[in-house]
Amino acid sequence: MELTRRQLLKISLIGTTGVAILGGGTVWSWWDTPPDTPYKILNDQEVAMVLALSQASFPKGNEIALAGKDAGIDYFFDQLLFGLDDENQKLLKLLLQSLNRLPLLSKGQYFTSCSEMEQQTLVEAWLKDNNYLFRSAMQSIIVLLSMGYTSHPTASKVLGQYFRCGFGQ
Secondary structure (H helix, E strand, O other): OOOOHHHHHHHHHHHHHHHHHHHHHHHHHHHOOOOOOOOOOOOHHHHHHHHHHHHHHOOOOOOOOOOHHHOOHHHHHHHHHHOOOHHHHHHHHHHHHHHHHHHHOOOOOOHHHOOHHHHHHHHHHHHOOOOHHHHHHHHHHHHHHHHHHHHOHHHHHHHHOOOOOOOOO
């Protein structure tokens, strides 16, 4: 059976429309998700992503013996979102949901399901991505998480010795 140009165009149009509807429906389901207890803004999936990103970005080290997942960044980030307007809350939550699903394309699993080493590798790659919009979004989320990490008493005490402005005291 030969495929005519008209048939190819119909198949392409139907496929493109289907992908757009499915993709739009997926994003819509992430857009306005209700919070889970004890959080004011974040749901359990988003909390898991915040903790995984925090751990990948701030692993426990020799100098600062505090792992990102143990620094309470999930509560910090939830409170930070609580202070933002509704649209920015939803956009940051959408970014978390999207980042969690991004490794499905390359690894066949969610970011939160990857090993800690794979998560660190992914974060490093994302921070060096060629797409400046994506790279900037990643840098922004990491900066917000780092505000919570560096504010933790354990981290700020160590970091305070490098600053004479009274940081960490």
